[in-house]
Amino acid sequence: MFAFAKVVAHVVQQANLLVCTNNTAGSPIVASNFGRNAKSIILIRDEVPKEVELNSWIPIACLRSGAKVIGMVISGDLEQPQPTVLSAQDDPVYNGFALQLQLSFFRRATKMNHPVTKLTEQRRFRDAFVGWLNKRIYNSMMKSHVSTQGLTIDPRWDAMVRDLYDLNYPLDTGNIVLSIEGSEAFVDPHSKSRLNHNILYAVISLILCCMESTAYLPTEITVICLYKAQKVLYLQALHKLIQANVLRFDALPCIETADSIQGKENRVIIVDWVVSSASKKSDLGFTIDDSRGNVAQSRMREVMVNIVPSTIGSDALSTNDQERNGPRRDLKKKKLPYLCEYVQYAAAHRMIIEVSKDRVYDHLHPEVRCFDAEELEEPKNGSVSGVPIDLDSLHEVFDREQTVPVSKI
Numbered sequence: 001m002f003a004f005a006k007v008v009a010h011v012v013q014q015a016n017l018l019v020c021t022n023n024t025a026g027s028p029i030v031a032s033n034f035g036r037n038a039k040s041i042i043l044i045r046d047e048v049p050k051e052v053e054l055n056s057w058i059p060i061a062c063l064r065s066g067a068k069v070i071g072m073v074i075s076g077d078l079e080q081p082q083p084t085v086l087s088a089q090d091d092p093v094y095n096g097f098a099l100q101l102q103l104s105f106f107r108r109a110t111k112m113n114h115p116v117t118k119l120t121e122q123r124r125f126r127d128a129f130v131g132w133l134n135k136r137i138y139n140s141m142m143k144s145h146v147s148t149q150g151l152t153i154d155p156r157w158d159a160m161v162r163d164l165y166d167l168n169y170p171l172d173t174g175n176i177v178l179s180i181e182g183s184e185a186f187v188d189p190h191s192k193s194r195l196n197h198n199i200l201y202a203v204i205s206l207i208l209c210c211m212e213s214t215a216y217l218p219t220e221i222t223v224i225c226l227y228k229a230q231k232v233l234y235l236q237a238l239h240k241l242i243q244a245n246v247l248r249f250d251a252l253p254c255i256e257t258a259d260s261i262q263g264k265e266n267r268v269i270i271v272d273w274v275v276s277s278a279s280k281k282s283d284l285g286f287t288i289d290d291s292r293g294n295v296a297q298s299r300m301r302e303v304m305v306n307i308v309p310s311t312i313g314s315d316a317l318s319t320n321d322q323e324r325n326g327p328r329r330d331l332k333k334k335k336l337p338y339l340c341e342y343v344q345y346a347a348a349h350r351m352i353i354e355v356s357k358d359r360v361y362d363h364l365h366p367e368v369r370c371f372d373a374e375e376l377e378e379p380k381n382g383s384v385s386g387v388p389i390d391l392d393s394l395h396e397v398f399d400r401e402q403t404v405p406v407s408k409i
Contacts, residue, residue, distance in 0.1 A: 008029055009029060009033045010033075012029060012030055012033040012034050013034070013036050013037060015034065016038075018030065018034055022045075022051065022055055022056075022058055022059065023058070025058055025059040025062065025063070026058040026059070026061075026062035030063075031062040031063050031064055032064050033064075034063065034065065035063065035064075035065035035068055036064070036065055038065065038068055039068070040068050040069075040070045041063075041065065041068045041069045041070065042069070042070065042072070042073070043059050043060070043069060043071070043072040043073070044072075044073045044075075045059070045072065045074045045075070046074075046075050046076065047075075047076050047263060048074040048075065048076045048104065048105060048106040049076040049077065049078050049080065049082060049104050049106040049107060050076065050080065050083060050104070051083055051104060052083045052085065052101050052102075052104065053101070053103070053105040053108065054101070056074075056104070056105040056106075057105075060072075074105070074106055074109075076106055077294075078106065078107060078110065079137050079138065079290070079291060079294050080262065080294055080295050081258075081259065081262070081292060081295065082102065082104060082107065082291065083101070083102055083103075083104050085098050085099075085101045085102040087101075088101070088102045118141070120138075120141045120142055120143055121142075121143050121145050122142055122143070122144055122145065122148070123144075123145040123147055124148075124265060124298070124300075124301060125148065125151065125298070125301050125304075126144075126148060126151045126152075126153075126174065126175075126301070126302060127144040127149070128172055128174070128175050129175060129297070129298070129300065129304060130142055130143075130144055131349075132297070132342065132345055133294065133298060135345065136290065136293075136294075136338065136341060136342070136345075137294050151301055151302055152302065153172075153173065153174035153302055153303060154215040154216060154302070156213045156214060156215035157173065157174065157210065157213065157215035157216065157268075157303060158173045158174075159213065160209055160210060160212075160213035160215055161173040161176070164205075164206070164209050164359075164363065165178075165353050165355060165359065166359075167353070171350065171351075172351075174302055174303040174304070175303075175304055175351060176305055176306070176351055176352075176353055177305075177306045177308060177310070177343070177346040177351050177352045177353065178202060178206075178306070178307045178308075178352075178353050178355050179308065179309050179310035179353065179354050179355065180198050180199055180201075180202045180307065180309070180355050181198075181354070181355060181356045181357045182198050182357050183196055183198040183199050183202075183276055183307075183309055184196065184276045185274050185275050185276040185277075188229040193227045193228050193230075194226075194227045194229060194230065194274050194275065194285060195227065195229040195230045195232075195233055195274065196230065196272075196274045196275075196276060197233070198357065198360065199230075199272050199273075199274065199307050200230070200233050200234065200272075201360050201361070201364050202307060202355060202360045203223055203234075203270055204237055204241075204364060204365070205360050205363040205364045206270065206305065207221060207223075207253055207270075208246070208363065208364075208365060209363055210268075216267055216268050216303075218247065218251050218252055218253045219251055219252070219253070220266060220267040220268055221253040221254070221266065221267075221268040222253065222254040222256055222261070222264070222266040222268070222269050222270070222299065223253055223254070223255050223256070223270045223272060224256050224257065224258060224261050224269060224270070224271050224272065224296045224299065225255070225256075225257060225272040225274060226257065226258055226272070226273055226274050226275075226285070226286045226287055226292070226296070227274050227285070227286065228257065230272060230274050231256075231257060234255045235255065238252055238255070241365060244365065246365055254266065258286070258292040258293075258295050258296045259292070259295075261295060261296065261299050262295055264299060265299045265300070265301060266299065266300065266301065267300070267301050267302050267303065268300065268302065268303040268304075268305075269296075269297075269299045269300035269303070269305070270304075270305045271296045271297060271304065271305070271306045271307065272307050273287055273306065273307060273308040273339060274287075275287055275308070275339070276309050276312075277309070277311070277312065277315055278312045278315035278316065278318055278337065278339065278340050279315050279316045279317070280316065280317070281317065281337070283315075283317075284317070284337055284339060287337070287338065288337045288338060288339070289338070290338045293338040293342070297342075306342070306346070308339065308342075308343060310343060310347065310352050310354065312339060312340055312343045313340060313343035313346075313347050315340070317336070317337055317340050318336060318337075318340040318341075318343070318344060
């Protein structure tokens with residue numbers, strides 16, 4: 001081991017280019033050796049807006065050759081989630097520095113009018129997805145590179161969706177919203193997180209039908225759910241399908257949350273919003289956050305399916321009532337919550353498909369129909385619903401990094 005450590009130290013010391021994570025940059029092997037023989041060092045740091053500023057200084061403060069750093073290029077999207085500082089959410093706030101910690105180095109630099117170059121051309125997804133993101137997030141600044149014209153929907157997916165939901169009118173089946181009859185979110189009494197069984201059934205049915213059509217492989221599908229309890233439901237459901245020999249353990253769709261999906265992408269993204277109403281702010285929970293919605297709806301390359309009740313677009317929080325703002329109390333239109341405005345946008349663009357429970361159950365594997373809606377516990381190693389399982393291995397598959405190339409928005 002000593003000889004190996006010496007070899008690693010020598011390699012790091014001689015390296016002209018080192019690619020590593022933030023924490024690795026502060027590890028003894030890197031901090032003590034990288035740049036020792038260099039005349040100067042330039043740091044290129046990605047995804048900076050989502051980390052606290054203290055972490056941003058690790059590559060400089062911990063590096064023995066930190067004095068040789070002559071420049072730093074930082075990049076990221078300010079419209080995606082910012083650092084999470086729990087003490088800033090306390091009431092009262094006991095940590096006097098909580099709000100400062102919550103301000104990332106990236107955002108502080110932009111607020112101080114530091115020179116910024118905006119990269120407004122995306123190369124990840126079809127141009128069909130740009131409209132909504134420009135309307136809500138990017139103020140019409142996002143453009144699509146010419147290379148995105150080569151991204152198309154698999155014809156087998158189009159045929160499968162039209163057959164599954166009995167569609168006989170013009171529609172981009174790669175950009176749809178499914179409104180499931182009877183989908184109702186409720187709070188898990190143990191974790192206080194939210195889950196929605198009928199949405200789960202609709203997603204599993206869609207995945208199984210996609211497999212039958214051979215349009216996309218299971219590994220080319222990622223399900224993004226806004227709540228951890230819903231993710232646990234997916235873990236249970238997919239495990240049952242493995243036990244029934246419907247799915248293979250080494251060929252499963254990815255299950256992510258809006259926070260864990262950052263920096264990843266896939267050909268097909270299914271966004272499970274979980275919530276079922278928008279009568280009051282507490283009904284929307286995490287979905288009220290624009291940055292999480294932006295992340296969830298920008299991970300796809302070819303297909304995005306959002307699953308949310310169409311009634312959210314007409315609930316109490318979806319009304320365009322006026323409110324008084326500013327020192328003169330001028331009347332201005334109230335900004336709608338992210339999901340409310342998205343459902344209205346989808347309705348205006350005829351993207352919503354109403355799906356009956358019968359149609360969902362017609363294509364649902366019997367192994368997935370047996371969840372108890374009254375009680376849900378986080379499964380542990382040993383069993384899920386009485387079935388032996390090594391959950392650590394299953395989580396490792398669901399949380400794996402995508403092997404597909406990742407492009408920047």
